[in-house]
Amino acid sequence: MRIIFKTDYMQDLRPWKDGYQLSLYLILIALAVAAPFLIDVFFLGELTNVLIWALAGLGLMVLTGHTGQASLGHAAFLAMGCYANIILMEAGVPFMLAFPLAGIITGIVGMIVAIPALRLHGIYLAIATLAMSILVDDIIVLTDHWTGGVGGKFAPPVNVFGFMIDRWGTPTAFYYLTLGVTILVTLGYINLLRAPLGRSFIAVRDSEVSAQAMGIDVSRSKAISFGVSCAITGLAGALMGLFAGAFNNETFSVVISIQLLMMIVIGGLGSIHGAFFGAIVIGFLPQFLSISKEWVGALFGGSNVAIPGLEFGIFGVILIVFILFEPMGIYGRWLKIRTWFELFPFYRKDMFKRQKSYLKTERLR
Amino acid sequence: MSLLELENVTLKFGGLTAVDNLSFSVEQGEVFAIVGPNGAGKSTVFNLISRFYTPVNGKIRFDGHDLLKEKASSVANFGVARTFQNIELFEHATVLENLLVGRHRHRGSNFLTELFFTPSVRKQELQNRHFVEEVIDFLDLQAYREKRIAGLPYGVRKVVEVARALATDPKLLLLDEPASGLSVEETTDMRWWIDEIRRQMGITVLMVEHDMGLVSGVSDRVLAMADGARLALGTPSEVQSDPAVIEAYLGKAS
Numbered sequence: 001m002r003i004i005f006k007t008d009y010m011q012d013l014r015p016w017k018d019g020y021q022l023s024l025y026l027i028l029i030a031l032a033v034a035a036p037f038l039i040d041v042f043f044l045g046e047l048t049n050v051l052i053w054a055l056a057g058l059g060l061m062v063l064t065g066h067t068g069q070a071s072l073g074h075a076a077f078l079a080m081g082c083y084a085n086i087i088l089m090e091a092g093v094p095f096m097l098a099f100p101l102a103g104i105i106t107g108i109v110g111m112i113v114a115i116p117a118l119r120l121h122g123i124y125l126a127i128a129t130l131a132m133s134i135l136v137d138d139i140i141v142l143t144d145h146w147t148g149g150v151g152g153k154f155a156p157p158v159n160v161f162g163f164m165i166d167r168w169g170t171p172t173a174f175y176y177l178t179l180g181v182t183i184l185v186t187l188g189y190i191n192l193l194r195a196p197l198g199r200s201f202i203a204v205r206d207s208e209v210s211a212q213a214m215g216i217d218v219s220r221s222k223a224i225s226f227g228v229s230c231a232i233t234g235l236a237g238a239l240m241g242l243f244a245g246a247f248n249n250e251t252f253s254v255v256i257s258i259q260l261l262m263m264i265v266i267g268g269l270g271s272i273h274g275a276f277f278g279a280i281v282i283g284f285l286p287q288f289l290s291i292s293k294e295w296v297g298a299l300f301g302g303s304n305v306a307i308p309g310l311e312f313g314i315f316g317v318i319l320i321v322f323i324l325f326e327p328m329g330i331y332g333r334w335l336k337i338r339t340w341f342e343l344f345p346f347y348r349k350d351m352f353k354r355q356k357s358y359l360k361t362e363r364l365r
Numbered sequence: 366m367s368l369l370e371l372e373n374v375t376l377k378f379g380g381l382t383a384v385d386n387l388s389f390s391v392e393q394g395e396v397f398a399i400v401g402p403n404g405a406g407k408s409t410v411f412n413l414i415s416r417f418y419t420p421v422n423g424k425i426r427f428d429g430h431d432l433l434k435e436k437a438s439s440v441a442n443f444g445v446a447r448t449f450q451n452i453e454l455f456e457h458a459t460v461l462e463n464l465l466v467g468r469h470r471h472r473g474s475n476f477l478t479e480l481f482f483t484p485s486v487r488k489q490e491l492q493n494r495h496f497v498e499e500v501i502d503f504l505d506l507q508a509y510r511e512k513r514i515a516g517l518p519y520g521v522r523k524v525v526e527v528a529r530a531l532a533t534d535p536k537l538l539l540l541d542e543p544a545s546g547l548s549v550e551e552t553t554d555m556r557w558w559i560d561e562i563r564r565q566m567g568i569t570v571l572m573v574e575h576d577m578g579l580v581s582g583v584s585d586r587v588l589a590m591a592d593g594a595r596l597a598l599g600t601p602s603e604v605q606s607d608p609a610v611i612e613a614y615l616g617k618a619s
């Protein structure tokens with residue numbers, strides 16, 4: 001077992017617990033940087049896709065995982081980021097400016113959306129955001145003058161520091177672009193979490209009344225959380241559009257919103273790791289599905305029968321299994337396995353059990 | 366001038382008058398207790414001071430400010446901290462994180478400086494950490510520093526809530542039944558801490574408590590309430606021997 005002796009306060013401020021953990025993260029980053037030399041183009045594309053999903057997951061994690069506000073409408077913000085980026089570029093704005101602007105615009109729209117959403121809690125908020133996702137789908141079709149409507153748009157190659165990057169021509173460069181953005185966003189996220197703002201998000205998530213009693217303006221924290229969440233999601237959307245090459249209103253359908261939410265639940269709510277674990281699951285789901293399709297097909301006699309809704313069926317089953325058996329997601333499972341090894345042979349089964357509160361909380365609201 | 370003044374405060378929940386034309390004031394540096402049977406409106410008085418509720422009439426002043434002009438999240442900024450009768454901690458965060466939330470009102474950073482974790486944010490966080498560590502030392506919470514609230518026993522949670530309130534560096538501390546559900550030893554600790562909070566830290570304490578031993582042990586003055594109104598106000602022994610109070614607790618001796 002590793003025992004960490006703390007000798008100064010900086011140890012709590014650093015994003016890593018000790019040298020061991022730091023070296024693990026550094027190895028991971030080194031592997032990510034070396035990936036183009038280790039794997040072929042197809043898998044590099046898959047990895048890029050996983051990173052973009054992880055970025056989108058980080059966006060939703062801010063709002064749902066850390067501030068406790070469920071959103072079933074984040075595909076709308078993916079779309080906003082994507083279209084904002086492309087439309088700005090078409091207007092002659094260079095990518096290096098259009099890309100962050102797309103994030104900022106989406107963030108501001110998110111904050112505006114937050115104003116009516118502030119009054120809603122839990123399932124009502126989820127329904128309202130779901131409605132918004134459907135609405136944005138329609139708006140894209142209606143404003144086809146700008147968005148290309150159902151016909152969609154094509155993503156041009158982008159210029160990053162003089163390098164022309166596009167997904168098919170220069171997959172390695174596109175991978176590095178995605179990796180760079182993901183790392184920067186993750187670092188910013190870590191910084192917020194160890195500062196007052198990130199703590200105010202967690203406070204709002206866990207108890208709005210005592211957050212207020214501690215001087216936190218709950219509405220303001222929620223609005224900022226919406227803004228940060230949507231800005232990150234907007235960046236992910238912009239990359240998603242570039243990665244897809246061509247997109248229309250259906251690229252960012254409600255299905256994507258649901259998938260995104262499922263992803264962070266499976267990965268583990270309330271942790272940055274969770275967004276990445278969830279993205280890996282989503283990224284490799286198609287492969288897994290094609291295998292299980294054959295398997296299910298064989299079970300019913302036919303070899304390659306198309307079963308409508310199978311993907312969602314399997315996805316739903318995975319989600320239900322997680323909610324029932326591992327509410328803390330893959331990250332929670334990972335923590336348990338790690339503790340098991342660290343404490344071997346002293347791990348107890350009830351170590352992660354939540355203690356029941358003795359008093360039934362009679363909340364103010 | 367008193368630190369906290371309530372003047373003719375009335376609050377109704379529908380037809381029920383939870384606080385009925387209540388006036389009292391708390392002086393700087395004292396421990397002031399509110400007692401009364403269940404449903405007397407004690408917690409409601411706290412929620413009024415915290416601005417969770419707005420009275421139908423009356424005034425609430427704290428340290429020269431008219432609290433009724435402020436919103437709930439500003440009350441802490443004036444130096445009022447509180448605990449809750451049913452414990453409202455941030456369940457999925459550690460003890461340390463809970464206490465650090467208490468430092469929120471001293472935030473000097475903004476979104477951008479925090480995003481880049483600039484040296485000034487670093488310095489602020491080190492100071493926060495230092496302050497919180499003193500509170501942890503004072504309340505003997507070292508063993509639980511890194512533990513999540515969700516796994517802590519009830520007695521520890523009660524102490525963590527007091528710690529979080531102290532972390533805000535308040536002028537006035539509102540404690541809603543600090544000893545309810547605590548064992549005899551834990552209650553003794555709590556009594557000692559309340560004494561120290563007043564004596565060493567110079568913080569004024571307003572508390573609601575049913576345990577008369579604790580009340581008469583630490584408080585300078587006691588307000589007895591029933592049905593939202595004032596029954597008696599005075600030293601602990603005066604209030605305990607007041608006929609109206611005895612009647613409220615034991616029912617009419619016919």
Ligand SMILES: Nc1ncnc2c1ncn2[C@@H]1O[C@H](COP(=O)(O)OP(=O)(O)OP(=O)(O)O)[C@@H](O)[C@H]1O
Pocket residue numbers: 364378381383401402403404405406407408409410450
């Ligand atoms: N949010 C609310 N809505 C309606 N009625 C309420 C609300 N909060 C409290 N009450 C009522 O107001 C009265 C006073 O409640 P309060 O919680 O202040 O009592 P208390 O003196 O703290 O009692 P206890 O000793 O049980 O904590 C009770 O009759 C209670 O049912």
Ligand SMILES: [Mg+2]
Pocket residue numbers: 407408409450
């Ligand atoms: Mg009460």
